[in-house]
Amino acid sequence: MPDVAIIGAGMAGLVCAQQLSQAGYSVLVVEKSRGLGGRVATRRLHGTCADHGTCYLKPKGELLGRFVELLRSRHILEVWTDTVSEHTENGFISQPQSPSPRYVAPGGMSAVAKFLGQGLDILLNQRVVAVTPTPENSWCLTLESSTEEITAQALVVAIPAPQALMLLAPLGDSVLEAKFLENLRSVEFSPCISLIAGYPPTSQPLPQWKALTFVDHADLAWIGLDSSKRPHSQQPHFVLQSSADFAKSHLDTEDLQPVGQYLLQSAAQTLLLPWLDSPDWMQTHRWRYAFPSRPWHESILSAAIPLPLVCCGDWCGGNLVEGAMLSGLAAATEVNNQLQHLLLPNVNFLDFFTQ
Incomplete structure (x- = not known):
C-alpha cells in the first residue's frame, strides 16, 4: 500500500x-x-516524430525558467525560435514586437515528461x-x-x-x-483537433516562419513547421491545431480523417500554399480537454x-x-x-x- x-x-x-x-x-x-x-505529447510516425499537443515551452515564472535551464544543460531542450508570427484576418503575417525564445525537445516534447x-x-x-x-x-x-x-x-x-x-x-x-x-x-475546457501532415521533400516554397498563430480564424488556431525542430529531417511535416469552435462542432465525429483534410484545405487557401492540402500522410488527434477556458x-x-x-x-x-x-x-x-x-x-x- x-x-x-x-x-x-x-x-x-x-x-x-x-x-x-x-x-x-x-x-x-x-x-x-x-x-x-x-x-x-509526441507521436512517432513515418520515421520521424511530431509534437501534437504542447508544441513548445515559453517560461514566464521562476519555476519553469529553472526547469528549462536544467533541461537545456542535459541537452533535452534547445531554443527553436524567438518569433511566433500572427496571421490576421486581412491576410497579413505580422511579427511580434517583443520576441521571446520558445524551447523544444528535438527528440520530441514527451522527453520532458x-x-x-x-x-x-x-x-x-x-x-x-x-x-x-x-x-x-x-x-x-x-x-x-x-x-x-x-x-x-x-x-x-x-x-x-x-x-x-x-x-x-x-x-x-x-x-x-x-x-x-x-x-x-x-x-470548463475548450477542445482542440490536432493534425500532423507530412510532405514530399520537394514541396516548395516552404514558409519562412516556423510557427504561426491565426487571429480570429473560424477554423484554425496554430500551425508549426514541426520538422524544423528535428535534426536531419528527411521531409517537411507540419502540426496544425484547430480553433475551439471548430473542434466543438466535430468533437464526436467518429472518422476524423475528413475533418483533418478540411483543416488542411483551409490552411492551404489561407496561407496561399496550395500543396499543403496534398500530404503524403496525415494523422488527426482529438483533444477533448485541451485548454482550460474556465x-x-x-x-x-x-x-x-x-x-x-x-x-x-x-x-x-x-x-x-x-x-x-x-x-x-x-x-x-x-x-x-x-x-x-x-x-x-x-x-x-x-x-x-x-x-
Missing part, C-alpha cells in the same frame, strides 16, 4: 509525485495512457474506474483491466476536472461535500474530509505547463500537511535532479 496514489501522469501529477517521493513518501502514479506527459518520471513508480495503461473509501481509513482504487486494487492513505487526482468529476461524483454527498463537487463542476481560481482543489483528497492540474490557475507544475507542488504540500508533515525539498523537486 503506497502512502499516496496519484491518478494521472501529466506534468502536475509527475511534479507532485517527485516532490512527495523525495520527501520520503511511497508514491504510486497510475496513468491510463501508454506514455507520460498528458498534453506534453520522461525526464520528470525518473525514479517514480508508475503504472501505465491502467485506467482507474472507481474510487472508494475503506473501513481502514484509506482510499481504494479499482482498475479497469485488473482484478487487483490499489489502496493508499492519500489520493491526488491530477487529470482534467471533467474526468475527475466523473470519477468522484459517484461518491456523492455521503463522502464528499456538495461544494467540492460544485467547484469541480464549474471548471479554470479554478486556486492552485489546487482540496476536499474538506478526513481522508486526504486533492485535485490538481493546469486547470488550477489555468497557466498551461507552468500552472500545472505549480499546482503539482501545491498538491504535494497539501498532502504532506494532512499526513506526516515530512520535510519537503527545500525549494522544490528540481533540486533532486541537480544533485
Whole structure:
C-alpha cells in the first residue's frame, strides 16, 4: 500500500509525485495512457516524430525558467525560435514586437515528461474506474483491466476536472461535500483537433516562419513547421491545431480523417500554399480537454474530509505547463500537511535532479 496514489501522469501529477517521493513518501502514479506527459505529447510516425499537443515551452515564472535551464544543460531542450508570427484576418503575417525564445525537445516534447518520471513508480495503461473509501481509513482504487486494487492513505487526482468529476461524483454527498463537487463542476475546457501532415521533400516554397498563430480564424488556431525542430529531417511535416469552435462542432465525429483534410484545405487557401492540402500522410488527434477556458481560481482543489483528497492540474490557475507544475507542488504540500508533515525539498523537486 503506497502512502499516496496519484491518478494521472501529466506534468502536475509527475511534479507532485517527485516532490512527495523525495520527501520520503511511497508514491504510486497510475496513468491510463501508454506514455507520460498528458498534453506534453509526441507521436512517432513515418520515421520521424511530431509534437501534437504542447508544441513548445515559453517560461514566464521562476519555476519553469529553472526547469528549462536544467533541461537545456542535459541537452533535452534547445531554443527553436524567438518569433511566433500572427496571421490576421486581412491576410497579413505580422511579427511580434517583443520576441521571446520558445524551447523544444528535438527528440520530441514527451522527453520532458520522461525526464520528470525518473525514479517514480508508475503504472501505465491502467485506467482507474472507481474510487472508494475503506473501513481502514484509506482510499481504494479499482482498475479497469485488473482484478487487483490499489489502496493508499492519500489520493491526488491530477487529470482534467471533467474526468475527475466523473470519477468522484459517484461518491456523492455521503463522502464528499456538495461544494467540492460544485467547484469541480464549474471548471470548463475548450477542445482542440490536432493534425500532423507530412510532405514530399520537394514541396516548395516552404514558409519562412516556423510557427504561426491565426487571429480570429473560424477554423484554425496554430500551425508549426514541426520538422524544423528535428535534426536531419528527411521531409517537411507540419502540426496544425484547430480553433475551439471548430473542434466543438466535430468533437464526436467518429472518422476524423475528413475533418483533418478540411483543416488542411483551409490552411492551404489561407496561407496561399496550395500543396499543403496534398500530404503524403496525415494523422488527426482529438483533444477533448485541451485548454482550460474556465479554470479554478486556486492552485489546487482540496476536499474538506478526513481522508486526504486533492485535485490538481493546469486547470488550477489555468497557466498551461507552468500552472500545472505549480499546482503539482501545491498538491504535494497539501498532502504532506494532512499526513506526516515530512520535510519537503527545500525549494522544490528540481533540486533532486541537480544533485
